[in-house]
Ligand SMILES: Cc1cc2nc3c(=O)[nH]c(=O)nc-3n(C[C@H](O)[C@H](O)[C@H](O)COP(=O)(O)OP(=O)(O)OC[C@H]3O[C@@H](n4cnc5c(N)ncnc54)[C@H](O)[C@@H]3O)c2cc1C
C-alpha cells in the first residue's frame with residue numbers, strides 16, 4: 001500500500017504526495033469574485049508548506065453571482081486574476097484545481113442569513129423550504145418563522161433551465177482551465193444544486209432526472225459530459241459528493257456507492273468524499289471538536305472499494321501520522337486536511353522533515369477558520385516575523401496561552417524573556433476548559449506552546465507569585481501582565497452554599513448536588529451550553545438552563561456545527577431552556593426566577609451553577625506593579641475576558657509591536 005509521501009496520478013496529472021487541501025471558503029474575494037492579496041496569502045502559505053494537491057474554494061459559475069457572494073468564475077474578466085494565483089501556487093510544485101458551484105438550496109445558508117431568499121430558490125423539485133432547511137429552522141427560530149410566513153417553496157427547474165445551467169458549468173470549467181488550474185471539481189456535496197439532484201429528499205422528479213438513483217445521477221453525468229467537451233481531453237474532472245447526507249431521508253453510503261460507480265462510468269477522474277447537508281446536517285461539514293478524529297473515513301473507504309479511480313477522504317484529521325495510516329490502510333488515496341492546513345500550512349513539510357512536535361494541531365474549535373485562532377498573522381493575514389532591532393529584558397506574569405504566546409514570539413524576535421506563573425501548571429484556563437465534555441483537544445494548543453518554549457529555552461517558573469520587590473530586582477524593560485480572569489457570582493448570591501461558579505462545577509472544587517440548574521446563556525464566551533453537556537454526561541440531573549438573553553448560545557451563532565450539536569443535546573435530553581429569565585433567589589430547596597412572561601417560577605434543585613461574566617485580573621495587578629518597570633503591558637483575559645483567539649492575538653500584537 002502507498003504512503004502519504006508517495007506520488008499519485010489522477011488521469012495524467014502527477015501529484016507529488018497525497019496530502020490534500022479541500023475547498024474552504026475564505027470570504028476574501030473582491031466584489032467581482034476575484035482573489036485578493038489575502039486570498040493569495042491563504043493559498044500560497046499552504047503550497048509552500050508542501051501539500052500535494054489543493055482545491056480552490058467554491059466559485060460561482062453564474063455571471064451575476066458576485067458582489068459579496070464569494071469567488072466567481074462566471075466571467076472571462078476574472079481569468080487573469082486567477083491565473084496570477086495559479087502561477088504562484090505552481091512555483092511550489094503543488095497541483096491546484098477549482099471547485100465550481102451553482103448555488104441551489106445551499107444559497108439559503110448565505111442568502112437566508114442576509115434576508116435574501118430569491119436567488120437560490122431553485123432545485124430539482126418544488127419542495128417546501130422550511131423542512132429543507134430544518135437545521136437552520138432549528139437553530140434560528142426567526143428563520144423558520146420568515147420561511148413559514150412567506151410559504152417559501154423551491155422553484156422546480158424546467159428541462160430548458162437545466163440545460164442552460166449545465167452550459168454554465170461547461171463555460172465555468174473552461175475558464176478554470178484557462179486560468180491555469182490543473183483540474184476542475186464540481187461541488188456536488190453539502191446541498192448544492194447537483195447534490196440536490198442526487199438526493200432523494202430534494203429530488204422528486206419523474207422525468208429523466210429523477211426516480212431511481214441512476215436517474216438522479218443524470219444531471220451530473222450530463223454536466224460532466226458538457227464540461228469534458230469544453231475543456232478537452234487532458235485536465236481531470238473531479239466531483240465532490242456527500243457520501244452520507246447524515247439525515248434519515250437523504251443519501252446514505254449504500255446509495256453513494258451506486259452514485260460513485262455512475263460517476264466513474266461518466267468519466268469522472270476522482271471522487272472527493274465529504275458528508276452532510278449544510279441546511280440539514282451542518283455538523284458533517286463544519287465538524288465540531290466533540291467528534292472523533294477521522295470520524296468519516298469509513299465513507300471514502302467504502303467508495304474506494306467500489307471504484308477504480310482515486311478517492312479523497314476528509315474530516316477531522318489533524319495528525320499527518322493518522323493521515324498516513326489511512327492511506328496505508330487503503331481507506332483513501334488522498335487525505336484532505338482542511339482546518340489542519342489552515343491551522344498549520346507547514347504540516348506536510350514538518351512531517352516529511354520529522355518535526356512532528358512543531359506541528360500546530362487544529363483543536364476543531366470552528367471559531368475562526370480563515371485566520372486560525374492560534375495566530376492572527378497566519379493564513380489570509382500572513383505576515384512574516386522579523387527580528388527586533390532593540391533587544392529588551394521582559395518579564396511575563398502568567399503562563400496561560402497569552403503569556404506563553406507572547407514569550408514565544410518575543411524570544412523568536414531576539415528578546416530575553418522569563419515567565420513567572422502563580423499556579424503549579426502552565427495553560428491557565430485551558431486545562432479547565434479541556435475538562436469540559438469532549439474538549440480535551442484544546443490542550444493541543446498548550447502542548448505546542450510548552451514544547452516551543454522549551455525548544456527556545458524560555459524559562460517558565462511555576463508556583464511563583466512575584467512581589468513588587470521581586471519584579472523590581474529582576475530589572476525588566478517591560479513587565480507583561482497576562483494573569484487572566486476570575487469567575488464571579490453576583491453579590492446577592494455570593495454567600496449561598498449551593499451556588500457555585502462554572503469553574504468550580506468543572507473542577508469539582510465545591511460540593512455539588514445531583515439536581516442542577518445552570519444559569520447563563522451567553523455570558524463569557526458561550527455561557528453554560530457546554531456546562532450542560534459536561535455535567536449532563538457526568539450523570540448530573542440538569543433540571544434547566546436559563547439566562548437573561550433571548551437566544552441560546554448566540555455567541556456561537558456563526559458556528560453551525562458546534563452550536564447545532566449543543567442544541568440537539570438540549571433537545572434530546574429534554575432539558576428545558578428559559579430565555580429572557582430573571583433570577584430572583586436561590587434557596588436550599590431550589591431556584592426562584594421570573595420567566596419570559598414575567599411569571600414567577602420555582603425549580604427544585606440542589607445546586608445552581610452560575611456561568612456568568614468574569615472579572616479581569618489586570619487592572620489591580622497593574623496598580624500593584626506600577627513603577628517596577630518602565631513599561632507595563634496587559635494582554636489576554638486580564639485586559640478583558642474574551643476568548644482564545646483574542647488572548648493569542650493580544651500576545652502577537654504586543655510581541656510584534658516592539659521595534
Ligand atoms: C469553562 C470555560 C470554557 C471556555 N471555552 C472556550 C472555548 O471553547 N473557546 C474559546 O475561545 N475560549 C474559551 N474560554 C475562554 C478561554 O479559556 C480564555 O479566554 C483564555 O484561556 C484566556 O487566556 P489567558 O492566557 O489570557 O488567561 P488565563 O488562561 O486565565 O491564564 C492566566 C494565567 O495567569 C496566572 N496568574 C494569575 N495571576 C498571576 C500572577 N499574579 N502572577 C503570575 N501568574 C498569575 C494564572 O494562574 C493563569 O495560569 C473558556 C473559558 C472557560 C472558563
Ligand SMILES: Cc1cc2nc3c(=O)[nH]c(=O)nc-3n(C[C@H](O)[C@H](O)[C@H](O)COP(=O)(O)O)c2cc1C
Pocket residue numbers: 022023024025026057058099187189190240274285286287314315316317336337338339340369370
Ligand atoms: C471555513 C470552512 C469553509 C468551507 N468551505 C467549503 C467549500 O467552499 N466547499 C466545500 O466543498 N467544502 C467546504 N468546507 C468543508 C471542508 O472542505 C472540509 O470538508 C471540512 O472542513 C472537513 O475537513 P477538516 O476537518 O479537515 O477541516 C468548508 C469548511 C470550513 C471549515
